[in-house]
Structure formats: C-alpha cells, structure tokens
Amino acid sequence: MLTFDNRFRRELPGDPETSNTTRQVKGAVWSPVMPTPVAAPRLIASSHEMADELGLSAAMMQSAEVVNALGGNGVLSGSEPYATVYGGHQFGHWAGQLGDGRAIYLGEVLNASGKRYELQLKGAGPTPYSRRADGRAVLRSSIREFLCSEAMFHLGIPTTRALSLVATGDKVVRDMFYDGNPEREPGAIVCRVAPSFTRFGHFEIHAARNDTALLKQLVEFTIVRDFPELDLPADPIDRAGEWFGVVAERTAVMVAHWMRVGFVHGVMNTDNMSILGLTIDYGPYGWIDNVDPGWTPNTTDAEGKRYCYGRQPEIARWNLERLGSALLMVTDEDSPDAIRMADLLQTGMNRYDAAFDLATRNNLAGKFGFAAWREEDAALVNDGFRLLADADVDMTIFFRQLAKVEAEVGAGVEANRALLAAAFYREDLRDIHQAAFDMWLGRYLVRVKEDDFVQSDRAALMSRFNPLYVMRNYLAQQAIELATEGDNSMVNELLDVMRHPYEVQPGRERFAEKRPDWARHKAGCSMLSCSS
Ligand code: AMP
Ligand code: MG
Numbered sequence: 001m002l003t004f005d006n007r008f009r010r011e012l013p014g015d016p017e018t019s020n021t022t023r024q025v026k027g028a029v030w031s032p033v034m035p036t037p038v039a040a041p042r043l044i045a046s047s048h049e050m051a052d053e054l055g056l057s058a059a060m061m062q063s064a065e066v067v068n069a070l071g072g073n074g075v076l077s078g079s080e081p082y083a084t085v086y087g088g089h090q091f092g093h094w095a096g097q098l099g100d101g102r103a104i105y106l107g108e109v110l111n112a113s114g115k116r117y118e119l120q121l122k123g124a125g126p127t128p129y130s131r132r133a134d135g136r137a138v139l140r141s142s143i144r145e146f147l148c149s150e151a152m153f154h155l156g157i158p159t160t161r162a163l164s165l166v167a168t169g170d171k172v173v174r175d176m177f178y179d180g181n182p183e184r185e186p187g188a189i190v191c192r193v194a195p196s197f198t199r200f201g202h203f204e205i206h207a208a209r210n211d212t213a214l215l216k217q218l219v220e221f222t223i224v225r226d227f228p229e230l231d232l233p234a235d236p237i238d239r240a241g242e243w244f245g246v247v248a249e250r251t252a253v254m255v256a257h258w259m260r261v262g263f264v265h266g267v268m269n270t271d272n273m274s275i276l277g278l279t280i281d282y283g284p285y286g287w288i289d290n291v292d293p294g295w296t297p298n299t300t301d302a303e304g305k306r307y308c309y310g311r312q313p314e315i316a317r318w319n320l321e322r323l324g325s326a327l328l329m330v331t332d333e334d335s336p337d338a339i340r341m342a343d344l345l346q347t348g349m350n351r352y353d354a355a356f357d358l359a360t361r362n363n364l365a366g367k368f369g370f371a372a373w374r375e376e377d378a379a380l381v382n383d384g385f386r387l388l389a390d391a392d393v394d395m396t397i398f399f400r401q402l403a404k405v406e407a408e409v410g411a412g413v414e415a416n417r418a419l420l421a422a423a424f425y426r427e428d429l430r431d432i433h434q435a436a437f438d439m440w441l442g443r444y445l446v447r448v449k450e451d452d453f454v455q456s457d458r459a460a461l462m463s464r465f466n467p468l469y470v471m472r473n474y475l476a477q478q479a480i481e482l483a484t485e486g487d488n489s490m491v492n493e494l495l496d497v498m499r500h501p502y503e504v505q506p507g508r509e510r511f512a513e514k515r516p517d518w519a520r521h522k523a524g525c526s527m528l529s530c531s532s
Helices: 008-012 048-054 058-062 063-069 139-154 200-208 214-227 236-261 309-328 337-369 377-391 396-403 413-421 427-449 455-465 471-482 489-497
Strands: 030-032 042-045 082-083 089-092 091-097 102-108 116-122 163-176 185-195
Touching: 008 102, 008 214, 030 063, 030 413, 042 048, 042 063, 042 489, 048 058, 048 089, 048 163, 058 063, 058 185, 063 163, 089 200, 091 200, 091 455, 102 139, 139 471, 139 489, 200 214, 214 236, 236 309, 236 337, 309 337, 337 377, 337 396, 337 455, 377 427, 396 413, 396 455, 413 427, 471 489
Parallel strands: none
Antiparallel strands: 030 082, 042 163, 082 102, 089 091, 102 116, 116 185, 163 185
8 A cells, every 4th residue: 555665774773672661772773663552543634635645545544454554553564663763952951862752653655756755653652762751642732733734834834744633542641731630631643744754863862972883874874865866975074064054954944934924833952853954843832923022832931932933043053053063973073074074064054044044035025025135124124023023913914914005105094004903912002003003004115116016916925925824823722622522623624724824715714813812821822731
C-alpha cells in the first residue's frame, strides 16, 4: 500500500538495546520501538491532500488496516518503527538528552513521484526517550496539532503536515494546570508527515557528548538525504558551513511567515526547531488576535515571555547559534579548521539576518499593499503597528479591511473609519486613538497613490499576504469542546475553512470574526498549557 524505504534506520547507527526502557542512548541515533496498542482506534479526521500525496485513497484511509496502523495497532508492511535521539536547549538552558518521547517513526515512504516522507505517530506510547512520561497525547492537543499543521500548509508556510487524527479509546491522565488536579482525558494520535523531522537538537546532543564521529555522520546523512537539491563543496568544513547558511535562511523565511500571519509557536526550544525550516511541534502555540508583541500563549512562559510573538526572530537566531556551536565540534578546537568554520558560521548567521530582512520587507509590502518596499516605508509601517498595539486592534481583520479603503485622500473619511472600526476590540481605545488613525490613514493613502495601482490591484495583492481565516485560539477550543462530546463536525469544518484561508467563503463569516469577549482570558483560548 505504501512503499517504505527506511534510510535513516538503514544508514545510521541504531541502538543495540531493544527493550523499551528509559535510558541514555549513546553511540546511536535511533532505537527500535513498537507503538503500544490502544483500545479502540477510530479515525476522527484526515487530510485528503496529504493522503493523496502519499497515494492513499479515501477508501484506504477508512480501511481497518490503515486506521489500526495509524492508531498504533498493527504495523503496515515495510514499516520499521523507531524513535530518535536528540537533545535541546529548553528556555535558554541545555537540557541534555530528550529524544522522541512520544513520537514513533513508522519509517520513510516514497510516493509515486519518488518524493520521500517520514511518517510519525505522536502519542503512540512510550519509547526509550519517554523519561517519566507516558508517551501519550490527549485529544485536545492532538486536534490542535492536526488542524494547525494543515492550516499552516494552506497558508503557504513551511510546516510538518498531518495525515490523520485518530481517537484511541483510551484515557490519558493530565494535570492541565499543574495544580494537583489530574483528570482522565480522551487520548488521540496524530500521524505527522514531513520530508524530515530532524531537529537542531539531533546535532546538539552528539556535540554535547563529544561524539564528533557520529555528529559528522549525521551531518553528511542529512545533507545528502534532506538537501538533495544543494550543490555543496566537497571539503567537509566548507560543506557543513555552507549548509548551515542554507538552514539559517530557511529558518528566517519560516519566522518571517509567522510574523506575517500572527502565529506564535510558544515553545521555541532548540529541540523544536526543524533543520528544514518547517514549523514543527504544535504545542501551546497561539495566534495573536489584537496586536501585542509581548503576547505568549504558553502559560509556562507567562513570566519570562521568552517565546512571545515579538521575540520570535531573535529567538530563532539564538537557536541557530546553538546549532552553529554544535557544528563547530566537527573541527578540532583552536585548529585552523575551527577558525575557518567559525567564519563560515558567522557568514551563516549573516545570511539569517539578510534573509529575514528580505522576507520581512516583502511580507510587509504585501501586507500594506505596496507595489514594492521602499526604505522610507519603514516609518509608516512602524507607526502603523504601534497604533495597532496601542489601540488593541485585531491584526487579521485590520489588514483585510485596510485593503478596502479608498485612496481618495480627504474623501470618504467616514467610510474608511467605518471599515477599520470592525478591527477594534474596544470603543474607548478607538475614540482615544481615532485622530491618530485618521492621520496615519492620510499618510498611508498618500503612499499608496504613489504606486501604479488602482484599489482593486492593491486589494488583490493584500489578500495574498493577509489571510482572512486563521486558526484563532478560541475556534480550535470550540472544536475541541465539541469533539470531546463526540461531535467531530467542527474539527472537520475548520479543516475545510482553512483550506482556503485567503479567500472569502460565503456562509463562513463566523470563522473570520474577532475573538469574542469570553475567550480573552479563557484557558485553551488565550492560555495554553504545555500539558498535552
Ligand atoms: P515538547 O515540549 O512537547 O517539545 O517536549 C519536550 C520533550 O518531552 C520531548 O523529548 C518529548 O518527546 C517529551 N515529551 C513530552 N510529552 C511527553 C509524553 N507525554 N511522554 C513522553 N515524552 C514526552
Ligand atoms: Mg518537542
């Protein structure tokens, strides 16, 4: 049914120990492990786009064989399950060995056009890397990962994908608020798909252990398998250094996209950073409603705000520096090679900065509807964002409405005000800032008239950069609450709405509305727990 070709397992050293016991795994990058069977796997939702890509028909997706395999009961022919070793910097500190504690690779699948995908079950039971945890995932967090993976894909943002969401029929015990009140919650498993799930932490762990041979081997494997399109120099230092620059650029492009749409990852630890620059590990992520650079969805981060919306570009950069430090270990300390490598890594960091600036200018020009970015646009754009933050304005709605304002300066002030009013959460703040908004809009309209655009051209451009539908936190929460009662309709409807996030979908206005008042401080809507 699927064509497996498990190169990671075949070409990289595995753990000789085969028991499923928690341990430190050294000298190897993966451990064999089987999913632990569940009571009653049931398919709640699936992505037909992802299934098509893998060559799985709708009938196959519904078949007992596939549903069982996606729930961890039974293994498809050719699949050789395993979990991998990685480490990571968590909240700025080295955390040692982490590894796939609740993700089990089914293997690598080649589709009809020869494209390679890794398949992973998240929540399929313990692995040698589970530490003290159970290897399981609850329905609420699985719905969030399933929906957002696919939403990001349709938004045009590099991401790991989700093939399926399966309810296990088992209960999972979680203390959601870490307040000593554990509850039995329904369990679920997401089948995630990506060309590679390799993380920065996969390299860091071998560097931390001084296992340079394994580190070099993993770097070379990753370059060859995951970056086949690159034509890198043969010299190992130049090769690794140049490759790092590519990783840096991809990371920059990804984070620039996050900033464009208002996505906040929530746990940008280095073990949650993909080597391919894919958005990975959807946990306590969130979407900003009102513009607030300091907003973080993650309750664990409420104090430090390390992973808040506005700091994401800086944190991605910090994470790349950690990857760079690990790569430096392929050279001997203080050797001429080490100096050359350090230079190349610095060049890679510069490539991050340049790629981030370029992507951001392009995204901002698109968001504001400028034919091209000009350096002098920065003042107008920054003043605009400051106003949006000061006045508590919904970012998504604001930009969709801004596309509709008419560029006749002086004319239609009332009409333009009325258009933008839809984006405000608070009338008192709107009143306070109305004069400033009028002034800003005046400047904006002068600027857009300098382009060779009529309003409809500008609106068309803006609608490609500003989604109308995003996976607002409260919408996901509503879908979760219904699904917990056994009604999966909203999960499937949200999946469908998010297939065309930039297009107006008549009858689906409710999915484009701003966050209702009740959701402002509600758990699951604005505050997400890491307990998942
Ligand atoms: P995260 O914060 O979700 O990225 O996870 C950090 C680490 O904890 C990773 O190594 C995960 O595999 C592990 N982990 C998280 N939840 C569980 C769980 N329920 N069982 C086993 N390992 C887990
Ligand atoms: Mg993780």
